[in-house]
Amino acid sequence: MALAGQLLIQGLLMGGIYGLIAVGLSLIFGVMGVINFAHGPMIVVGMYAAYWILTALGLDPYLSLVIVAGVMFLLGYLIQFSVINRILDFPEAMQVVPLVSVGLILENALLLFFGPDHHSPETALGLASFQLGPVMVDLSRLLAFGLAIVVTLAIFLFLKKSDLGKAIRAAADNRVGAQLVGIKVDRINNISFGLGAATTGAAGALLLPLMPVSPYLGHDFTMIAFVVVILGGMGNLVGALVGGLILGVAESGSTLFLQPTLKHVVSFGILVLIMLFKPQGLFAGSK
């Protein structure tokens, strides 16, 4: 029972970060209708940025989160501006290639600058944990979860309340209509992709204390983000958050009867089943 409780807590805490990752992917899809195949590598770039700031400046990832998110926003803005705005009208096959290529470039740029080795830097919290009833809670996981939720909520509020957020939602809803009322859709695209990229940066900073970083983590993150977004429904931001929690618990629970290295088999399995039987996501229609 204690073990199950432990796994549930761990799953939920990880799920918060999954949710954050997926919100970015979902936002990008919602506004532009493209699937960001470079999402995972962008998270890894965020992790390395936080790692570099930690080792060079001694700034803890929880503090550098804002900087990393800002840097990723710029990177995302640039990618959208230079590549993705040009491919929005392409057939899907042709959209996949540039995005996959962006991922390939990011991944190998990291390999070039940081080498193939795993790094797991000491952070301030390290392995600190506390006892909550029968379960142990890692402080760094709890903090990551809390911050992930805060960032996600901040994005919700931004989209709901601010003028820019409303413009983004308008562009997602109806591109032509948005253009007609004077919204510069190209610029909205840049900002949306930047925002999506900023969430990957924040997630990267939060993930750094939790797992060793290496250039090749990207594909797994991309797939996780796909699973969560498809669980929650493409373009559905609340669904993405809930989907993240579900997936976190499912993966964590699967370690009860599978080796931990096989947990992604469970998530990819869920992915296939959801795509086949509930392609609009679990919460279809509640956008």
Add this chain to the structure above:
Amino acid sequence: MSRLYAFLGAVLAVLLILPLFLDKYTLGILIMIFFYAYLGQSWNILTGYTGHISLGHALYVGLGAYTSTFLAQKYGVSPWIGMWLGALTAMAVGLVIGYLGFRFGLKGVYFVILTIAFAEITRLIISHIEALGGFSGIFLDFKPGFWNFQFRGNLAYYYISLGFMCFAAVVVRVLEVSRLGRFMVAVREDEEAAQALGVDSLRCSMIAIALSAFMTALAGTFYANYIYYLHPDQIMGMGLSIELILRPIVGGLGTVLGPILGSFILTPLSEIARSYFSKGGLEGLHLILYGLLAILVVLFMRRGVLHYLRRAVKPILRPGRDG
């Protein structure tokens, strides 16, 4: 058109006698050119002609390689026989994926994700099977001999891979001008319109994925017996799936010569860049250049290099007709 065939025949003749003048390293590059041209051609059947984008083709390479290697190591089955069994295995898996994808109407990006998911699931499972070497992969014993599909030097591999490439080109050309091939293109261009005209789009798509998976797996056996080492992350990973689609895209999707041209452009670049940069400690740089090139081609030469080349040489081949 006949001038084109004459030209291709001349190229083939040159390729046949070329090994007389080349060293082992250069032969190795040519082998990789043929190998990737073959893989790209196999992928081209599904994606180029029928329009279903697969980003998990490494799955079939891996299935072919693992099946034939396992049978050879465990039961002493010659890879020459094992390769067909591997291809049948891959075909069966391809049919399952295809049925799920096409029957449940997973279009575009959803189908892409489906193919990735299956490749990743299989890779993870194979990484956990001890009999297949697990995470560390399988080393093949070097026992040269025709029956073992292993040879000293690169000469035999050169001719085998050249044979593979020509075989695939002939298959795709025959397919392209056949009734079935026309149906496939119709499905690619507009599935609903094709159905309305009586094309059985499910059947066409299933045949395409079966043939594509079958042929892709054959290359897996070749690769295993050329490199003597199988690693699940390499032979079934996303990396290979991405590598193998870039050449046909650069060369020209949905054409017979596109994957071959793409491979002749990209493979030497990547092989030379790889060895050049990794000597200077710059591993990964060749893939960065690669990614940039792919983006540039998609942005500025959407229809592939072949399309522009063809326009340039069209007056020579046959005026007034597009091959």
